[in-house]
Amino acid sequence: xxxxxxxxxxxxxxxxxxxxxxxxxxxxxxxxxxxxxxxxxxxxxxxxxxxxxxxxxxxxxxxxxxxxxxxxxxxxxxxxxxxxxxxxxxxxxxxxxxxxxxxxxxxxxxxxxxxxxxxxxxxxxxxxxxxxxxxxxxxxxxxxxxxxxxxxxxxxxxxxxxxxxxxxxxxxxxxxxxxxxxxxxxxxxxxxxxxxxxxxxxxxxxxxxxxxxxxxxxxxxxxxxxxxxxxxxxxxxxxxxxxxxxxxxxxxxxxxxxxxxxxxxxxxxxxxxxxxxxxxxxxxxxxxxxxxxxxxxxxxxxxxxxxxxxxxxxxxxxxxxxxxxxxxxxxxxxxxxxxxxxxxxxxxxxxxxxxxxxxxxxxxxxxxxxxxxxxxxxxxxxxxxxxxxxxxxxxxxxxxxxxxxxxxxxxxxxxxxxxxxxxxxxxxxxxxxxxxxxxxxxxxxxxxxxxxxxxxxxxxxxxxxxxxxxxxxxxxxxxxxxxxxxxxxxxxxxxxxxxxxxxxxxxxxxxxxxxxxxxxxxxxxxxxxxxxxxxxxxxxxxxxxxxxxxxxxxxxxxxxxxxxxxxxxxxxxxxxxxxxxxxxxxxxxxxxxxxxxxxxxxxxxxxxxxxxxxxxxxxxxxxxxxxxxxxxxxxxxxxxxxxxxxxxxxxxxxxxxxxxxxxxxxxxxxxxxxxxxxxxxxxxxxxxxxxxxxxxxxxxxxxxxxxxxxxxxxxxxxxxxxxxxxxxxxxxxxxxxxxxxxxxxxxxxxxxxxxxxxxxxxxxxxxxxxxxxxxxxxxxxxxxxxxxxxxxxxxxxxxxxxxxx
Amino acid sequence: xxxxxxxxxxxxxxxxxxxxxxxxxxxxxxxxxxxxxxxxxxxxxxxxxxxxxxxxxxxxxxxxxxxxxxxxxxxxxxxxxxxxxxxxxxxxxxxxxxxxxxxxxxxxxxxxxxxxxxxxxxxxxxxxxxxxxxxxxxxxxxxxxxxxxxxxxxxxxxxxxxxxxxxxxxxxxxxx
Numbered sequence: 002x003x004x005x006x007x008x009x010x011x012x013x014x015x016x017x018x019x020x021x022x023x024x025x026x027x028x029x030x031x032x033x034x035x036x037x038x039x040x041x042x043x044x045x046x047x048x049x050x051x052x053x054x055x056x057x058x059x060x061x062x063x064x065x066x067x068x069x070x071x072x073x074x075x076x077x078x079x080x081x082x083x084x085x086x087x088x089x090x091x092x093x094x095x096x097x098x099x100x101x102x103x104x105x106x107x108x109x110x111x112x113x114x115x116x117x118x119x120x121x122x123x124x125x126x127x128x129x130x131x132x133x134x135x136x137x138x139x140x141x142x143x144x145x146x147x148x149x150x151x152x153x154x155x156x157x158x159x160x161x162x163x164x165x166x167x168x169x170x171x172x173x174x175x176x177x178x179x180x181x182x183x184x185x186x187x188x189x190x191x192x193x194x195x196x197x198x199x200x201x202x203x204x205x206x207x208x209x210x211x212x213x214x215x216x217x218x219x220x221x222x223x224x225x226x227x228x229x230x231x232x233x234x235x236x237x238x239x240x241x242x243x244x245x246x247x248x249x250x251x252x253x254x255x256x257x258x259x260x261x262x263x264x265x266x267x268x269x270x271x272x273x274x275x276x277x278x279x280x281x282x283x284x285x286x287x288x289x290x291x292x293x294x295x296x297x298x299x300x301x302x303x304x305x306x307x308x309x310x311x312x313x314x315x316x317x318x319x320x321x322x323x324x325x326x327x328x329x330x331x332x333x334x335x336x337x338x339x340x341x342x343x344x345x346x347x348x349x350x351x352x353x354x355x356x357x358x359x360x361x362x363x364x365x366x367x368x369x370x371x372x373x374x375x376x377x378x379x380x381x382x383x384x385x386x387x388x389x390x391x392x393x394x395x396x397x398x399x400x401x402x403x404x405x406x407x408x409x410x411x412x413x414x415x416x417x418x419x420x421x422x423x424x425x426x427x428x429x430x431x432x433x434x435x436x437x438x439x440x441x442x443x444x445x446x447x448x449x450x451x452x453x454x455x456x457x458x459x460x461x462x463x464x465x466x467x468x469x470x471x472x473x474x475x476x477x478x479x480x481x482x483x484x485x486x487x488x489x490x491x492x493x494x495x496x497x498x499x500x501x502x503x504x505x506x507x508x509x510x511x512x513x514x515x516x517x518x519x520x521x522x523x524x525x526x527x528x529x530x531x532x533x534x535x536x537x538x539x540x541x542x543x544x545x546x547x548x549x550x551x552x553x554x555x556x557x558x559x560x561x562x563x564x565x566x567x568x569x570x571x572x573x574x575x576x577x578x579x580x581x582x583x584x585x586x587x588x589x590x591x592x593x594x595x596x597x598x599x600x601x602x603x604x605x606x607x608x609x610x611x612x613x614x615x616x617x618x619x620x621x622x623x624x625x626x627x628x629x630x631x632x633x634x635x636x637x638x639x640x641x642x643x644x645x646x647x648x649x650x651x652x653x654x655x656x657x658x659x660x661x662x663x664x665x666x667x668x669x670x671x672x673x674x675x676x677x678x679x680x681x682x683x684x685x686x687x688x689x690x691x692x693x694x695x696x697x698x699x700x701x702x703x704x705x706x707x708x709x710x711x712x713x714x715x716x717x718x719x720x721x722x723x724x725x726x727x728x729x730x731x732x733x734x735x736x737x738x739x740x741x742x743x744x745x746x747x748x749x750x751x752x753x754x755x756x757x758x759x760x761x762x763x764x765x766x767x768x769x770x771x772x773x774x775x776x777x778x779x780x781x782x783x784x785x786x787x788x789x790x791x792x793x794x795x796x797x798x799x800x801x802x803x804x805x806x
Numbered sequence: 807x808x809x810x811x812x813x814x815x816x817x818x819x820x821x822x823x824x825x826x827x828x829x830x831x832x833x834x835x836x837x838x839x840x841x842x843x844x845x846x847x848x849x850x851x852x853x854x855x856x857x858x859x860x861x862x863x864x865x866x867x868x869x870x871x872x873x874x875x876x877x878x879x880x881x882x883x884x885x886x887x888x889x890x891x892x893x894x895x896x897x898x899x900x901x902x903x904x905x906x907x908x909x910x911x912x913x914x915x916x917x918x919x920x921x922x923x924x925x926x927x928x929x930x931x932x933x934x935x936x937x938x939x940x941x942x943x944x945x946x947x948x949x950x951x952x953x954x955x956x957x958x959x960x961x962x963x964x965x966x967x968x969x970x971x972x973x974x975x976x977x978x979x980x981x982x
Contacts, residue, residue, distance in 0.1 A: 023900070026903075026908070028908075029905055030896040031884070031896070032884055033843065034909070036842075036909065039842040201943065202909070202943055203848075203855050203907075204847065204909045252908070253907060255907040286849055287850070514944045516906070696902075696903045699949075703946035704943075705946075707947070731848045731850065736943060738938040739934045739938040739942075740935060740938040742947050745946070
């Protein structure tokens with residue numbers, strides 16, 4: 002694909018841009034959300050999974066006799082026979098055969114909490130009772146949780162077949178890094194550590210599976226399978242033909258990435274349904290979700306160098322990163338593709354180096370968490386920019402402004418090959434400074450400091466890439482690429498019924514808190530002239546489905562807008578033929594206006610969509626011969642802007658092209674005795690192109706920011722040296738409460754994308770991608786310290802203060 | 807496992823049942839009575855997704871046994887809008903987009919109702935502190951606080967709810 006054509010966006014929009022109340026809310030407000038645990042079928046069994054109590058151990062034997070004797074237990078599958086029932090799980094990682102991943106541990110356990118047996122019983126309580134009676138004899142192996150130890154020659158091996166603990170290592174160089182560093186007047190260096198946190202939605206992952214031996218059909222209802230067009234790979238795992246697997250999506254009670262593609266739960270449910278011949282529900286409990294949910298976030302150690310001239314002009318950046326993936330690596334190193342999509346931030350730099358080492362250890366594996374790794378990259382770069390500002394004694398705002406890519410420089414190709422489609426970073430900064438009253442806060446800060454208060458101000462200016470292309474996943478393979486996938490589609494079907502009422506069918510697990518139904522309803526309203534609340538939204542199962550990728554990487558709103566636009570165009574094209582016939586007019590003389598066709602210059606000669614649709618459905622023989630009955634159209638929206646990586650991987654092509662921007666400014670007061678951080682003010686201005694529903698974007702920004710606050714101050718999946726998970730519940734894994742959360746001022750700037758319908762860019766992940774940078778800078782400023790490790794818990798803040806004194 | 811006869815009032819209707827001693831109140835509501843609006847998030851009383859009102863006071867139905875509710879008057883989210891119209895509190899949550907995924911919402915609504923009933927003139931600080939009992943992983947709480955305050959005003963007859971949620975339609979709309 003070459004560069005897509007630049008769009009002319011309509012000047013007037015009827016529905017896009019309005020904060021209409023969300024169309025999905027009435028069902029949620031009534032407690033009728035149809036979440037996966039609300040779904041039950043007759044004769045259904047429930048599953049509980051017995052989990053490993055060891056971090057790393059050979060499984061010597063498993064005794065299920067006591068568990069089998071519990072009344073109500075129907076079947077048990079264990080590590081010893083799981084491979085008789087299912088194939089390994091789908092795995093996008095490099096060389097999956099060298100770190101094989103099953104739905105239950107095989108031969109040995111690789112982290113505390115890994116499943117060793119699945120028990121199906123007449124109730125969840127009985128299944129849990131039985132699971133506790135399963136006796137496992139282990140031969141303990143040396144546990145490995147530290148990523149640096151994992152790199153040592155004599156380290157215990159997580160996967161013997163891999164021969165090391167390094168599934169991927171490569172040093173990417175983009176542009177003339179050596180030359181740019183040689184030309185630098187100043188180079189700032191630091192080591193930084195991003196701790197492991199995760200989405201932890203309040204609803205866990207679940208699935209209800211039903212296998213029909215008569216037809217061979219495996220039907221699975223699930224809340225976590227959104228990469229719909231890859232679900233054929235799960236059919237292989239379950240040993241059913243791909244056309245005998247039918248997945249039905251349920252709204253997710255929160256995801257934040259954690260329900261992007263969580264296949265293990267559905268596979269266990271499917272396996273147990275086949276073994277028992279009965280429908281089976283498996284719903285994780287909170288411990289399953291934290292310890293064994295396959296969706297921990299990034300866990301990285303960086304050595305970074307930023308090169309600049311003495312006037313503050315940034316030249317180049319070198320990242321050396323080690324990422325602790327845990328026991329498996331299901332998405333390969335895709336989290337680093339996200340970092341590479343925007344690795345120079347909003348700053349004009351001509352080169353960068355990215356030396357990446359992935360390691361495996363005895364932790365739960367990583368998955369997706371809001372930002373998918375790019376949030377880490379933002380924090381790293383912003384930490385370095387703050388360090389450079391300190392080194393040059395420049396105001397952190399001025400240093401950033403000086404290096405911004407200018408509004409006239411777009412589309413801007415960054416050294417990795419990705420493109421930033423459009424932007425106006427100066428405008429975002431100016432709006433933030435104004436909303437926040439930066440000068441005023443600097444004055445008040447001086448006054449408060451004079452009173453002995455520890456008040457700090459932090460600023461960040463960061464990117465949000467949106468809409469990944471499948472080619473992102475090429476960079477960790479050499480040519481020829483093992484699976485050179487280029488498709489990342491999203492589909493919608495629109496049906497106009499005889500009364501003119503519109504139903505939109507979605508084909509991914511689209512609803513996970515992201516206002517997916519409201520977005521689609523607003524687009525349908527815009528395109529077909531109906532009211533958004535009159536649009537019915539339904540979900541298609543995969544067996545009748547169309548290609549879809551779902552939300553993730555801030556893609557759904559843009560992709561759905563294109564899918565609706567395309568389907569609506571097809572509907573209008575057919576409607577125009579019918580209207581021309583009904584109006585006895587030439588089709589070329591018809592104009593689409595306010596939900597109907599009108600003859601140009603004759604406003605009284607008009608046919609509404611409902612009239613046209615009634616004719617289309619009911620009066621076949623009053624219409625021209627070639628018009629088929631009905632008014633329905635489907636459209637597959639493929640990725641709007643993808644170019645191929647080069648074989649040497651010195652140019653990764655365009656793979657994440659719609660790039661938003663944001664600035665956060667925050668004031669904190671910190672108690673140096675206790676490490677408590679109090680928010681005095683918080684302003685966030687985001688530019689995600691044309692805003693579809695400002696209130697919804699505001700909600701995403703605020704919610705994402707509070708998640709970022711949790712990442713910064715509290716949240717961590719903490720494993721000790723023995724591999725024991727020290728944060729197995731919400732009593733230890735602390736997510737922010739209302740009292741921990743600031744009240745934000747939110748502003749929107751709108752720099753439309755030239756390549757998407759209406760000019761939309763993704764915005765769903767942005768808050769979390771900015772907040773850690775701004776909050777850390779503010780805490781540093783308050784206490785005269787430098788945060789180099791997240792989370793900066795109260796204990797760690799006090800330690801930093803003590804170390805300074 | 808011993809079983810016990812319990813008699814409760816749920817959303818205004820009498821219900822009698824024989825429950826296992828270990829049956830949690832939320833499992834009783836969801837599985838025995840089919841009231842699936844009450845959600846289970848953590849099963850340890852930390853998140854508040856399972857919040858219901860028992861004799862007008864909020865309780866965590868995941869860490870309470872059904873037998874402990876014997877003789878009690880239970881109110882779940884299903885009671886708020888029995889007919890076509892949403893409760894003013896639900897309307898306020900909708901107007902302000904005080905929900906995203908909707909999973910914490912039933913518990914948050916019942917906790918908010920308890921707060922407003924106890925103090926119809928609650929301040930923003932009191933609303934924020936009051937809902938800090940319940941986790942929301944989506945919204946960052948701000949629009950929930952907005953909704954609770956607006957609902958309180960409407961329920962005591964001060965305003966007609968207003969259109970605050972649509973006050974930021976401008977491209978550079980400011981919120982908060």
